[in-house]
Structure formats: C-alpha cells, structure tokens
Amino acid sequence: MKIGVFASFMSPLATPQMIRDFGRRAEGIGLDSLWMGEHVVLFDRNTYGYSGTKDGRIPVPEGGGMLDVTASFGFLAAATTRLRLGTGVALVPQRNPLYTAKEICTLDWLTGGRIDFGVGVGWNKEEVEACGYGWEDRGARCDEFLEVMRRLWTEPVVDFAGRWVRFETCRLDPKPIQKPHVPIVVGGYAAPALRRAARFGAGWYGFNRDPAAVREVIARLDAALAMAGRKRGEGFEIIVTPPMSMPVDAMQEYAELGVDRLVVNLGSQRPERVDRRMAEIEALARRTA
Structure with a gap:
C-alpha cells in the first residue's frame, strides 16, 4: 500500500x-x-x-x-x-472543460507524467451556481465534460456535439505524457458516482472514510465495475483519505x-x-x- x-x-x-x-x-x-x-x-x-x-x-x-x-x-x-500530484477532487461540473483539459495535460507535460486527476461533482450549491452552472444537472454535466476531456487528450482532431459542449475540428496539444491519458480518479459514494468510476475511472477516491465505510463502498463499486466488464486490480485503484x-x-x-x-x-x-x-x-x- x-x-x-x-x-x-x-x-x-x-x-x-x-x-x-x-x-x-x-x-x-x-x-x-x-x-x-x-x-x-x-x-x-x-x-x-x-x-x-x-x-x-x-x-x-x-x-x-x-x-x-x-x-x-x-x-x-x-x-x-x-x-505524484493529485486533485482531491477537481469540481468538474463547475469548470470549463476545455480550459480544464488544457490545464491538466499541461501539468502532466511539465511534471513528466506525475498527475492524477481526481474528480467529483461537488457539494456546494452556491459555488456551482456562482460559476455559472446549474446544480441539479451537475452529474450529467460531469459525465459530458469528462468525455470531452478524454477525447481531447487522446484524439488528434475532435468533433463534439453534446448538451453543454459543441465544437468542430478542435485540436488540443500537447497531449498528456501518461497514456492513454491522465488517470481519472472518481470521488463520490452514490450510485451515479460509482457508475462514473466504472466508466471513466482509473480508480475511486474516498475522502474521510473509515474502514467500515470503505468496505461498504467497495462492495457496491465491485458490482458497478462488473456491470462495465471491469474489476479492481486491472488498471483500477482504491485510494482513501x-x-x-x-x-x-x-x-x-x-x-x-x-x-x-x-x-x-x-x-x-x-x-x-x-x-x-x-x-x-x-x-x-x-x-x-
């Protein structure tokens, strides 16, 4: 460990x-x-x-x-x-995804591949709204923003047409040092967060969790990973504070x-x-x- x-x-x-x-x-x-x-x-x-x-x-x-x-x-x-330097966690639904993608891959470039991108949807309603975004749809927006960033990090040219993000023939360079891209580590305990970890994650991050709470989440996380055809230990880590x-x-x-x-x-x-x-x-x- x-x-x-x-x-x-x-x-x-x-x-x-x-x-x-x-x-x-x-x-x-x-x-x-x-x-x-x-x-x-x-x-x-x-x-x-x-x-x-x-x-x-x-x-x-x-x-x-x-x-x-x-x-x-x-x-x-x-x-x-x-x-290694990890965000614990970056509040993705209140961040511009293009700027975030650029910042994180630049950090990965400058550190020689030492960045872990911990992400979450956030708990502070006032902060999300002050950043110009809605509160109730932050989970869906997080998923879309992560997909945008993942594609910008891995594809030479990207076209994207989503609910919140639209662009054509877009290029983002330099690409991250780490491959296929900067590791995405998903925080959160609700079912949507665990599904997000199974879909996007190189790991799951639990903050302020005692062993009993971690044991309970791991059982549900294993089920979410199985649904996605994945399992722990194969490019997926458990990280806990x-x-x-x-x-x-x-x-x-x-x-x-x-x-x-x-x-x-x-x-x-x-x-x-x-x-x-x-x-x-x-x-x-x-x-x-």
Whole structure:
C-alpha cells in the first residue's frame, strides 16, 4: 500500500517557501503523492454544509483561503521530481472543460507524467451556481465534460456535439505524457458516482472514510465495475483519505481491505503541527513499504 498526504494549502500559512519545503519533504521521506482539494470561493451560508466539520463550514484561517490547485501544482512541479500530484477532487461540473483539459495535460507535460486527476461533482450549491452552472444537472454535466476531456487528450482532431459542449475540428496539444491519458480518479459514494468510476475511472477516491465505510463502498463499486466488464486490480485503484481522528497505527486495516493508496490528511498547517504529523506519516510509510 502506497502512502501519500492530503494538504489543501491555505493562506496566510501556506507561503511559497512553506509549500516548496513541504513538497520536497514529502518527496524526501518517500511519500507516493500529494493531493489537494478545490474550492474557488466560499460562502457564509450554504444550502448543504460541508460534511467534514460540525458547523458545516470549511475551516480556513482568519483572513485566508484555499490556494488554487492548478497554480499550486505548477509551483510544486518545479520543486519536486518524483512526487505524484493529485486533485482531491477537481469540481468538474463547475469548470470549463476545455480550459480544464488544457490545464491538466499541461501539468502532466511539465511534471513528466506525475498527475492524477481526481474528480467529483461537488457539494456546494452556491459555488456551482456562482460559476455559472446549474446544480441539479451537475452529474450529467460531469459525465459530458469528462468525455470531452478524454477525447481531447487522446484524439488528434475532435468533433463534439453534446448538451453543454459543441465544437468542430478542435485540436488540443500537447497531449498528456501518461497514456492513454491522465488517470481519472472518481470521488463520490452514490450510485451515479460509482457508475462514473466504472466508466471513466482509473480508480475511486474516498475522502474521510473509515474502514467500515470503505468496505461498504467497495462492495457496491465491485458490482458497478462488473456491470462495465471491469474489476479492481486491472488498471483500477482504491485510494482513501482516512478521518483525521483515526490513529496512524490503526491504518493497516485499509491494506487488508485492498486499498492501494492511503492519502493521510495533514490537517493544520501550523509549523509545529506539520512537523508532528509528518513524523507520523513517515513512520506509516516505512511500515507499509
């Protein structure tokens, strides 16, 4: 089981020096990957609260906010040489698919093929609508946008006529380094998300999931993969971020479930907390190597 770290960098703590040093440290202790979440804007009131906190709000420092994942990965690409970089997750239904395809394949090009494209439909209704898209149809739109991106990454010339996207004789270059394209890792727990993983995915990503929850999803995911003529272990990985409250020494349970990559949440980005957490993650990586 490979070990990575999840760290959504937030200002003002995540300075350029901090991010550069953190990426090099993660690579230096042998971690497989670094994953970042995504939100472009936050709201004081939400229709649906964030499930990771009791008050339903994303914990950001006073006067700060989440850094952009694409720009941050471009910065980290220059500071590292082996560390994989994963979006956990990119909110595809609120993104322009042509711009997203270009950004992700450019990152793959610049990193020499070190990008994992984790995707999801999002939980923040206000954010989706502020980006100019509808809320109720975001699942169908996600599927169409993924199909657009997949074709742009793999075909020299693309014609596309969908519900949201239409173009003729369109070219996107450079193509990704990874073949057939950047790995798409699908997040989500509902039946449509698992079908999306079976259709598009090189893997499934579960965030803040304990072993019992992972076991339940894997059973349903196996059924979705079977319907698509696929199965785990044949170009399909299980990637999980455990709850912050779960002791590091209990995380071997995930390997027993068949989890391929464990992406441990960094949590606080205060220097003293980072040092303590990274020591724990390094010890886990050594035990599972």
